[in-house]
Amino acid sequence: MEKKRIPNFIYITYGIGVSYAIIDQIFAQWVLYYYLPPNNSGLQPILAPILISLALVIARFVDMSIDPFIGHFSDRFNSKWGRRIPFMAFGGIPLVLVTALFFFPIKSSEMASFIYLSLIGALFFIFYSIVAGPYNALIPEIGINKDERLNLSTWQSVFRLLYSAVAIILPGILINLYGKGDTEKGLRGMVITLSIIAMVGIYYTVAFLPEKKYSLGKSSDISLKESFGIAIKDRNFMIYLLGFFLFFLGFNNLRASMNYYIEDIMGKGKVMITIASALMFGISALAFYPTNKLSHKFGCRKIMIISQYLMALVSLMIFFLGRGIPIEWGPYIFGFMGLPIAGAAFIFPPAMLSEISAKASEKQDVKIEGMYFGIQGFVLNLAFLVSIATLPIILSSGQHISFVDAILEKPERVEKFGVYMTSIYSFICFVGAGVFYKIFKEEN
Numbered sequence: 410m411e412k413k414r415i416p417n418f419i420y421i422t423y424g425i426g427v428s429y430a431i432i433d434q435i436f437a438q439w440v441l442y443y444y445l446p447p448n449n450s451g452l453q454p455i456l457a458p459i460l461i462s463l464a465l466v467i468a469r470f471v472d473m474s475i476d477p478f479i480g481h482f483s484d485r486f487n488s489k490w491g492r493r494i495p496f497m498a499f500g501g502i503p504l505v506l507v508t509a510l511f512f513f514p515i516k517s518s519e520m521a522s523f524i525y526l527s528l529i530g531a532l533f534f535i536f537y538s539i540v541a542g543p544y545n546a547l548i549p550e551i552g553i554n555k556d557e558r559l560n561l562s563t564w565q566s567v568f569r570l571l572y573s574a575v576a577i578i579l580p581g582i583l584i585n586l587y588g589k590g591d592t593e594k595g596l597r598g599m600v601i602t603l604s605i606i607a608m609v610g611i612y613y614t615v616a617f618l619p620e621k622k623y624s625l626g627k628s629s630d631i632s633l634k635e636s637f638g639i640a641i642k643d644r645n646f647m648i649y650l651l652g653f654f655l656f657f658l659g660f661n662n663l664r665a666s667m668n669y670y671i672e673d674i675m676g677k678g679k680v681m682i683t684i685a686s687a688l689m690f691g692i693s694a695l696a697f698y699p700t701n702k703l704s705h706k707f708g709c710r711k712i713m714i715i716s717q718y719l720m721a722l723v724s725l726m727i728f729f730l731g732r733g734i735p736i737e738w739g740p741y742i743f744g745f746m747g748l749p750i751a752g753a754a755f756i757f758p759p760a761m762l763s764e765i766s767a768k769a770s771e772k773q774d775v776k777i778e779g780m781y782f783g784i785q786g787f788v789l790n791l792a793f794l795v796s797i798a799t800l801p802i803i804l805s806s807g808q809h810i811s812f813v814d815a816i817l818e819k820p821e822r823v824e825k826f827g828v829y830m831t832s833i834y835s836f837i838c839f840v841g842a843g844v845f846y847k848i849f850k851e852e853n
Contacts (some may be wrong), residue, residue, distance in 0.1 A: 410461050412496060414557075415551065415552070415557055415560075415561070415623060417522075419551070419618065419623060420561060420564040420691050421732025422613070422614055422617050422618045423547060423551075423561055423564060423565065423614060423618055424564035424565050424567055424568035424569075425568055425570045425610050425613050425614050426544055426568075426610060426611055426613065426614025426615070426618070427544065427565050427568050427572065427610070428568070428572050428606065428607045428608075428609070428613075429501075429504065429537065429540050429541055429607055429610075429611060430568075430569045430572040430573050430576070430607075430698075431572045431573070431575060431576040431603050431604070431606060431607040431610075432504060432505070432508050432537065432653070433537075433573075433576075433603065434572075434573050434576035435467050435508055435511075435576060435600055435603060435604070436508070436511070436533070437615075437642060437664050437665055438577065438580075438664060438665065438667070439512075439578075439580070439596065439600065439820050440465075440511050441456070441461065441509070441521070441665055441797065441800065441801065442668055442703070443512055443596060444456055444514075444526065444720065445458060445461055445801050445804065445805070447668060447669050447672040447673050447740060447826060448672075448673060450595075450672065451468070451591075451592035452592050452593060453818050454521050454842065455514060455516065455518070455519075456519060456522055456523060456526070457776075458801035458802050458804075458805045459505045459801075459802070460522075460523045460743060461518065461526070461797075461801045462525050462797060462798040462801050462802065462827075463527075463529060463615065463800070464524070464526040464527040465526070465527075465530055465571055465794070465797040465837075466794055466797070466798050467494070467527045467530070467531065468527060468529075468530025468533065468534055469524075469530075469534060469791070469793055469794035469797065470794065471531040471534060471535060472531070472535060472537070472538055472786075472790045473787045473790045473791055473794065474781045475534075475535055475538055476538050476542060476561060476587070476784070476786035476787040476790065477633075477637060477780060477783040477784055477786075478633070478783070479539055479542045479543070479783055479786075480542050480543075480546065480779035480780045480781070480782055480783020480784070480786070481544065481557045481629075481633045481636050481637070481777075481780050481781075481783065482496075482630045482779075482781055483546060483656070483779040484514060484546075484628065484629040484636065484776060484777050484778070484779040485628055485629050485630070486603040486628065486629040486633065489621065490620060490621065491550075491620030491621045491622060492543070492546075492550065492620070492624070492628060492779070493543035493544065493546055493547045493616060493779070494543075494547075494587070494614075494615055494620045495549060496539050496540070496542070496543035497519055497539075497540050497543060497544055497611055497614065497615050498537045498615045499539060500537075500538075500539030501540055501608055501611040501615070502542040502608065502614055503532070503536045504533070504536035504537055504539075504540055504607075504608075504611075504835050505604040505605065505607060505608045506590070507529055507532045507536060508533060508600065508604045508607075509597075509600055509601050510529045511526075511529055511530075511533070511600070511606055512593075512596055512597045512600050513597065514526065514657040515773075527774050534790065536788050537785075538786055538790075539771050540611060541786065542779065542782050542783050542786050543779065543782075544614075544743060545759055545782045545786075546778045546779045546781075546782045546836040547618075547620065548562055548565070548759050548760075548763040549763040549766050549767045549770070549778040550620065550624050550778060551620065551623040552763065552767075554730055555764060556780075558760060558763040558764065558767065559632075559701070559704065559705065559709075559756075559760050561759075561763075562757075562760035562763065563697065563701045563756055563760075565755075565759060566697065566751070566755035566756040566759075567694075567697055568610075569755050570655050570690060570693055570694055570697065570751075570755055571608070571694075572606075572610070572833050573690060574687070574690035574691075575603070575606065576603055576795045577682075577683075577686035577690065578683050578686050578687050578690070578691075579599070579603065579683075580599050580603070580683075581680055581682050581683040582683065583595065583598060583599035583602055583603075583699055584596055584598075586598070587599060587602075590758050592727030604664065613615065627776055628776070629775055629776050629777050629779075630775075631775055631777070633745070636777045636780045637784075638648075639769065639773055639775070639777060639779060640769070640780050640781055640784055641779075641784070643765070643769055643825045645765060645849060645850050646781065646784075647767050648845055648848050648849045648850075649761060649765060649845075650785065650788045650847060651845040652700055652713075652717075652783070652841075652843075652844075652845035652846040653758060653785065653788060653789070653792075653841075653842075654788050654789075654791060655743060655792075655838045655839070655841040655842035655845065656717060656753055656790050656838065656839065656842040657754075657789055657794055658756075658796055658834070658835075659720065659724070659792075659834070659835035659837075659838030659839045659842065660750070660753075660754055660794040660802060660835070660837045661792060661793055661796040661797075662719070662796055662832075662834050662837050663720075663723075663724065663746070663831070663832065663835045665728070665796065665797075665800055665831075666800070666804070666828060666831040666832070667685070667686075668682055669741060669804060669828045669831075670730065670739065670828060671685060671739065672725065672759070673828055674730060674731055674736070674739075674824060674825060674828055674829075675723075675730075675731070676682070676736075683793070684740050684744040685739065685740040685744065686743075688741065688743060688744030688747070688791040689744050689746055689747040689750075689849060690747060691744070691747065692744050692747030692748055693747035693748070693750055693751045693755070694751075695747075696747065696748050696751035696752075697751050697755075697756070699754055700712060700751045700752045701756065704752070704756065704757070704760070708850065708851045709752070709756075709757045709760055709761050710761075710846060710849055710851040711751060712717070712752050713753060713757050713846050714846045714847055715749075716749035716750070716752050716753035716757075716838070717749075717753065717839050717840070717843035717846060718840075719749035720746070720749050720750070720753065720835075720839040721836050721839035721840050721843070723745060723746045723749070724832045724833070724835040724836035724839060725832070725836055726738075726742045727742055727743075727832040728829055728833055728836070730742065731847075732746045732829075745772075758785070760853075762781060762782065762785055764851075765781065766781035766782070767779040769781065778826040786821045799834075803830050803831055804824070804828060804831065804833065805827055806824060806826065806827045806830070
């Protein structure tokens with residue numbers, strides 16, 4: 410029986426489920442902030458940078474190891490609800506719970522805090538993968554052609570942007586509302602509130618997206634080894650992953666260092682974080698429609714390459730903030746970043762990988778989209794791992810502290826030199842990503 414065209418209600422219902430983007434933003438922007446806070450935050454460092462890095466490296470390693478397995482299991486899974494939806498249902502509530510637990514650490518000793526962060530981090534990333542991997546694999550699962558897959562990716566991106574905007578704009582307001590001068594109390598209230606919003610979105614999609622009705626896919630019957638082998642032998646997929654890795658390494662660095670620029674370089678408070686974030690996501694929202702139209706006309710690859718070099722330009726502008734570029738320009742520079750991230754961070758990754766995995770499934774006559782998204786999840790987590798392993802050390806290094814002390818000692822403050830160096834780190838990543846996307850061959 411011929412599959413019906415996907416109605417707008419299903420596009421929207423699918424997009425609502427990306428509410429775990431709120432969780433992603435909480436981790437990216439506030440976990441490091443909480444354990445290694447800016448000087449003017451009202452918080453005290455909990456761990457030495459090397460211990461923060463090591464704890465999150467351990468957690469990320471667990472996540473990296475499990476991503477391809479989850480993708481493979483969702484490929485082989487079969488139920489009356491489909492292959493992907495049951496995983497979201499299983500992982501949603503635990504993901505929300507462990508997100509909140511990041512901000513209730515054991516503080517009896519530095520070693521206890523380290524063990525706690527490692528354990529909670531590992532649990533966080535396991536449940537994040539259980540939700541996010543199968544959710545993304547729904548795009549090639551229910552989209553039967555390139556236009557449907559691009560539209561699903563665009564609707565996902567619209568809601569991801571909305572959720573990310575909520576998770577970046579509201580924290581400053583919620584921290585002040587709940588904390589009333591107590592930053593830690595306010596931070597905890599903010600995280601719990603946003604996590605509940607994320608949970609509601611996940612389970613809305615679980616409840617109202619009839620995967621079985623719109624999927625033409627069948628469960629995979631090949632082994633984990635065979636599935637993994639098909640994916641890693643796909644040369645175009647591997648080139649795509651290299652560009653993907655470098656982009657998200659650079660983007661994670663800029664996103665995590667944004668608070669430090671605003672509070673320590675610009676000398677502004679949390680209200681300015683809200684203003685800069687609103688500008689960034691507002692411009693990104695305005696860029697969604699033209700990015701979608703340009704992608705239909707020229708393909709994702711060309712626009713993706715342009716986006717990488719625009720991100721490199723943003724990195725340089727941030728580096729010269731207060732050193733040639735007026736401090737007052739800071740919020741507008743962060744706002745300008747919204748233009749390239751509309752495609753590079755939101756629309757293109759799921760759309761491009763959906764095409765790669767769909768073509769591979771046609772050629773190999775197996776449905777292993779979950780494995781492709783699982784491997785991409787592995788690489789995304791690797792980018793986070795490298796970022797979180799290096800960023801605390803970079804932030805703490807500078808003229809007032811030796812490099813060795815920046816690694817081993819609990820710092821008294823974050824160094825301005827270190828904050829500036831994060832933008833150079835990102836610049837190199839974006840230029841490298843542009844080179845790999847130039848080599849990448851877009852599927853037709």
